[in-house]
Amino acid sequence: MKKLITGAAIALASITTGALADGHANYPERPIMMMVSYGAGGATDFQARIVTMTAGNEDALGMPIAIINKPGAGGRVGWNWLAGQAEADGYTLGAYNIPHFIAQSIKGGVEYSRDSFEPIANWGADPAVLVVGAESEFNTLQDVVEFAKANPGKLTTSGAGLFVGHHIAALQMEKAGEMKMAYIPTKGGGAAAMKAVIAGDVMAGINNLSDAFRAREAGNVKILAVADLERNDFLPDVPTMREAGLDVDNSSVNFRGIMVPKGTPQGVIDKLAATVPAMFENKRVAGKMQAGGSPMHIMTRDEVLDMWAAREETLKELLAGL
Amino acid sequence: MEFLFYMGDVFTPINFGLLLLGTIGGLILGATPGLSPTMAVALLIPFTFQLDAAQGLILLGAAYTSTVAGGAVSAILLKIPGAPANIATTLDGHTMARKGEGAKALQISFLASAVGGVFGVLLLIFLTPVLAQWALAFGPSHLFWLAILGVTVIGSLDSKSVVKGLLSGCIGLWLATIGFDDIMGAQRFIFHPALGGGINIIAALIGLFAIPQVITMFAKGRHNDGAEVIKVQKHPIGGAIRELLRNKRAMGIGTASGSIIGLIPGVGGQIAGLVAYDQAKKFSPERDKFGTGHSEGVIAAESANNAMVGPSLVPLLTLSIPGSPTAAVLLGGLLIHGIFPGTDLFDNHPDVAWTFINSMLIGQVLMCLFGLYVAGLAAKVAQVPQSVMAAVVLGLAVFGSYSVQSSMGDVYVMATLGVMMYFLERFGFSAAPLVLGLILGPIAEANFIQGSMIANATDGMSAYFLGGGLNLFLIAVVIASIFYSAYMELRSRRYTSKEEIMA
Amino acid sequence: MSTSSLPRLQHIIGSGIVAAVGIWVAFVSYTQQPSEAFLFPRLISSVFVVLALWTFAKACLGWTKVGGGISVRQFTNLLPGLIIALIYIFWAAKGLGFYTATTLAFFILLSLYDPAPHHAVRSWLRRILITAIFMVVIYGLFAKLLTVYTPREVFF
Numbered sequence: 001m002k003k004l005i006t007g008a009a010i011a012l013a014s015i016t017t018g019a020l021a022d023g024h025a026n027y028p029e030r031p032i033m034m035m036v037s038y039g040a041g042g043a044t045d046f047q048a049r050i051v052t053m054t055a056g057n058e059d060a061l062g063m064p065i066a067i068i069n070k071p072g073a074g075g076r077v078g079w080n081w082l083a084g085q086a087e088a089d090g091y092t093l094g095a096y097n098i099p100h101f102i103a104q105s106i107k108g109g110v111e112y113s114r115d116s117f118e119p120i121a122n123w124g125a126d127p128a129v130l131v132v133g134a135e136s137e138f139n140t141l142q143d144v145v146e147f148a149k150a151n152p153g154k155l156t157t158s159g160a161g162l163f164v165g166h167h168i169a170a171l172q173m174e175k176a177g178e179m180k181m182a183y184i185p186t187k188g189g190g191a192a193a194m195k196a197v198i199a200g201d202v203m204a205g206i207n208n209l210s211d212a213f214r215a216r217e218a219g220n221v222k223i224l225a226v227a228d229l230e231r232n233d234f235l236p237d238v239p240t241m242r243e244a245g246l247d248v249d250n251s252s253v254n255f256r257g258i259m260v261p262k263g264t265p266q267g268v269i270d271k272l273a274a275t276v277p278a279m280f281e282n283k284r285v286a287g288k289m290q291a292g293g294s295p296m297h298i299m300t301r302d303e304v305l306d307m308w309a310a311r312e313e314t315l316k317e318l319l320a321g322l
Numbered sequence: 323m324e325f326l327f328y329m330g331d332v333f334t335p336i337n338f339g340l341l342l343l344g345t346i347g348g349l350i351l352g353a354t355p356g357l358s359p360t361m362a363v364a365l366l367i368p369f370t371f372q373l374d375a376a377q378g379l380i381l382l383g384a385a386y387t388s389t390v391a392g393g394a395v396s397a398i399l400l401k402i403p404g405a406p407a408n409i410a411t412t413l414d415g416h417t418m419a420r421k422g423e424g425a426k427a428l429q430i431s432f433l434a435s436a437v438g439g440v441f442g443v444l445l446l447i448f449l450t451p452v453l454a455q456w457a458l459a460f461g462p463s464h465l466f467w468l469a470i471l472g473v474t475v476i477g478s479l480d481s482k483s484v485v486k487g488l489l490s491g492c493i494g495l496w497l498a499t500i501g502f503d504d505i506m507g508a509q510r511f512i513f514h515p516a517l518g519g520g521i522n523i524i525a526a527l528i529g530l531f532a533i534p535q536v537i538t539m540f541a542k543g544r545h546n547d548g549a550e551v552i553k554v555q556k557h558p559i560g561g562a563i564r565e566l567l568r569n570k571r572a573m574g575i576g577t578a579s580g581s582i583i584g585l586i587p588g589v590g591g592q593i594a595g596l597v598a599y600d601q602a603k604k605f606s607p608e609r610d611k612f613g614t615g616h617s618e619g620v621i622a623a624e625s626a627n628n629a630m631v632g633p634s635l636v637p638l639l640t641l642s643i644p645g646s647p648t649a650a651v652l653l654g655g656l657l658i659h660g661i662f663p664g665t666d667l668f669d670n671h672p673d674v675a676w677t678f679i680n681s682m683l684i685g686q687v688l689m690c691l692f693g694l695y696v697a698g699l700a701a702k703v704a705q706v707p708q709s710v711m712a713a714v715v716l717g718l719a720v721f722g723s724y725s726v727q728s729s730m731g732d733v734y735v736m737a738t739l740g741v742m743m744y745f746l747e748r749f750g751f752s753a754a755p756l757v758l759g760l761i762l763g764p765i766a767e768a769n770f771i772q773g774s775m776i777a778n779a780t781d782g783m784s785a786y787f788l789g790g791g792l793n794l795f796l797i798a799v800v801i802a803s804i805f806y807s808a809y810m811e812l813r814s815r816r817y818t819s820k821e822e823i824m825a
Numbered sequence: 826m827s828t829s830s831l832p833r834l835q836h837i838i839g840s841g842i843v844a845a846v847g848i849w850v851a852f853v854s855y856t857q858q859p860s861e862a863f864l865f866p867r868l869i870s871s872v873f874v875v876l877a878l879w880t881f882a883k884a885c886l887g888w889t890k891v892g893g894g895i896s897v898r899q900f901t902n903l904l905p906g907l908i909i910a911l912i913y914i915f916w917a918a919k920g921l922g923f924y925t926a927t928t929l930a931f932f933i934l935l936s937l938y939d940p941a942p943h944h945a946v947r948s949w950l951r952r953i954l955i956t957a958i959f960m961v962v963i964y965g966l967f968a969k970l971l972t973v974y975t976p977r978e979v980f981f
Binding site: 033039040041042045046049050053067068069070072073074076077078080081084085104107109153154155156161162163182184185186187188191192194195196198199201202214215217218219220288290291292293 | 360361364367368371458459460461462501502503504505506507508509515518519520587637641642643644647648649650651652653654657658659660662663664665666727728729731764768772775776778779780
Binding site for chain 2: 835836839840843846847850853857859861862863864865866869870872873876877879880883889890891892893894895898899900902903905906907910911913914915918919923927930931934935937938939940955959963966967970971973974975976
């Protein structure tokens with residue numbers, strides 16, 4: 001019965017519009033939902049709300065995108081839902097965080113992998129940074145490395161969870177510096193990890209550049225290094241880890257973008273892949289992102305596919321020993 | 323006194339209009355089952371894109387204030403707590419409504435909210451620097467002990483049977499572990515795909531409180547005698563004010579515990595109401611009346627809820643750390659205008675900061691006025707038959723739990739927990755301790771794991787968890803709370819007659 | 826004491842189920858890996874089992890003090906409502922669409938439990954009116970104001 005009606009509706013739609021045979025010419029016909037696997041108010045949620053705010057414009061999708069939060073376990077809850085329970089009809093999108101979901105799928109215990117999702121476009125790249133409290137005796141990355149080498153496993157370092165970008169950065173630092181740190185994952189994401197640094201619960205922390213930038217503006221932390229290949233425009237005075245003497249590349253940079261579950265009709269994917277990057281480039285979007293201290297990095301579907309594949313390779317290598 | 327200088331900004335036509343809009347909208351959203359204050363504020367964020375910074379924050383601040391208070395409406399009239407903050411309100415508030423005192427319960431809840439709320443915002447205005455230090459003082463070990471303190475309340479929250487209260491608490495603590503473990507990421511007790519995301523606290527609240535009540539109404543069957551009608555009697559506002567003045571102790575305990583606990587990042591908002599309720603009960607000479615529709619219970623719970631609003635923003639405004647999910651959403655509202663909370667906010671944008679804080683102050687008063695009006699309306703809808711009530715609550719429970727995160731799984735969890743709770747209640751278990759376990763479980767666990775990781779890397783477990791003044795103080799309070807409960811239990815046994823046991 | 830025999834049996838069954846759940850939870854907690862992730866569940870389940878067995882023992886001995894159990898009358902009263910509610914939640918809401926299912930469930934429950942006579946036209950009109958008002962409010966609140974997209978399926 002249901003199939004019959006849907007079939008009839010599609011037939012009717014293609015007759016009346018006389019458009020593409022796959023029946024997605026009118027997509028989207030109703031508001032779209034986008035799942036964010038972190039809580040309301042987190043960096044991913046905040047940015048997702050900004051970059052989708054112009055979706056309803058006629059030159060974008062013509063229909064608004066509503067954000068649904070499914071937080072829990074460093075994003076695993078939301079991505080499991082998107083891979084297993086969400087309907088692949090083009091009206092359910094998801095926000096991705098690289099390296100998080102790829103690292104988690106390599107580590108196992110989840111129902112998704114890189115092949116469970118189809119990327120649409122990338123909107124931002126938020127590098128991980130090393131922060132210490134404003135009163136801390138550490139002033140350079142070198143100080144931190146020396147302490148960690150002299151006291152193996154004593155350098156308490158907070159981060160947003162296990163197998164998220166922050167944890168990857170910590171693992172890379174340990175590998176590059178041949179040292180052992182005590183990585184402390186927090187419940188409650190980057191904000192809780194930052195609170196632990198400011199309150200002195202931990203000696204150092206790895207956090208998002210955007211959040212750390214704000215905390216430094218408020219005079220609460222010192223930012224010692226950026227885990228990226230180049231210095232960041234927001235923090236021109238902070239060296240990269242490589243410049244400061246630790247061979248850490250950009251594997252931990254938190255790429256954020258939009259994806260859909262596998263099985264979404266190709267016509268819908270094509271339409272989204274064509275319109276979404278332009279939607280990100282909207283002036284108002286860029287202005288709000290800049291104001292909030294969130295670095296943008298727009299990539300098309302093909303570029304994201306390559307980036308995912310490259311990340312999976314490096315992460316497999318990095319996590320192989322664990 | 324800087325805040326007085328900017329007071330005028332609240333009363334420009336546009337700003338005041340937004341304040342009214344936020345207050346009324348917040349009351350409606352807050353009274354909607356399934357919509358927590360966090361979600362309500364998140365829903366309003368897109369509207370603030372078009373406004374300038376101060377105006378956007380007026381809207382959000384007013385909405386935050388009044389959604390917290392609005393949650394009392396559904397908690398009292400329908401026994402559906404809109405957020406964890408309103409659990410304690412259902413305990414006496416709904417019992418009052420069943421006795422026909424719904425309007426009175428609403429009036430005193432809004433008046434108590436306004437008093438607590440104004441006090442909380444005044445604390446935010448005058449004591450922010452001191453409070454910020456206090457908020458930071460709570461590390462993982464202290465939060466762990468705080469959660470344990472909450473657990474000790476479980477036994478005394480339900481006066482009927484301490485063992486069954488503790489057992490209910492254990493069931494709640496276990497339910498909280500279902501799903502992905504937040505730190506390790508391991509899957510625990512996921513025996514149905516709907517549980518993959520764990521048990522959503524809002525959906526669970528709706529199920530545990532609303533569904534047993536629906537089934538209880540079913541169990542009464544069809545009555546033709548007209549006795550099964552819920553009446554809402556008119557109640558003069560003056561009477562409600564006098565009631566509030568008579569219960570200064572509950573008011574004071576509620577306001578104080580709300581402001582102190584509300585300050586603690588990540589914990590406060592959820593348990594402030596319950597802790598205040600429990601404390602008010604322990605200090606009251608009429609403690610036996612709690613749970614039977616006693617106004618002290620409503621006053622303590624609601625004054626605590628709103629007293630928490632102001633202090634909960636302290637870590638955000640001074641240190642740029644969002645201490646609660648709602649504060650995190652408000653942070654977004656600031657960031658889109660390029661304003662960073664912290665010194666930047668007060669030094670470079672004092673107009674925004676103070677207009678926002680002032681609007682919450684005025685918002686408390688407006689919220690109270692509209693709330694009293696709503697209470698009057700409730701009294702006009704004079705009689706609701708039980709059958710209508712049961713069907714309405716069931717429908718709202720389904721829509722409310724679905725809308726939390728657009729998930730059918732949450733609706734299934736809500737219904738399963740609800741039906742289970744009905745049968746458990748028939749055997750002397752109660753929902754309040756179970757819910758407290760559900761809330762405290764993750765706090766206790768995450769902070770224990772995190773604390774032990776830090777402890778292992780530094781001074782060792784005993785030094786970390788048992789050392790330091792604040793740890794010792796909290797442990798002392800935990801022990802005192804246990805002894806007090808045991809003492810009360812023994813005393814009440816001695817005085818309870820045989821007939822009371824059988825009843 | 827003859828009236829209390831029914832609750833006593835019920836209490837044994839009820840607390841027996843709770844104890845069984847507790848033992849299952851403890852079993853899973855102590856056998857599943859990784860053990861670090863199950864540290865807390867082990868702690869909880871140990872207390873859970875002790876308290877549940879205590880309650881069960883009290884129920885068997887007839888020492889249970891609180892909880893009235895369910896009378897046959899109450900059970901026959903609640904059964905039709907519970908069945909309709911469960912069909913509504915676990916099947917109809919998704920199978921028929923949220924609004925259709927809610928309208929049907931609301932109206933059926935109202936007709937079952939409303940004390941007004943079943944033969945009078947007036948009372949049927951009243952039921953239809955109440956259902957319509959409720960659905961309009963729900964639709965306005967959730968679909969219009971909050972723009973929640975509910976499952977539509979066959980009907981609306």
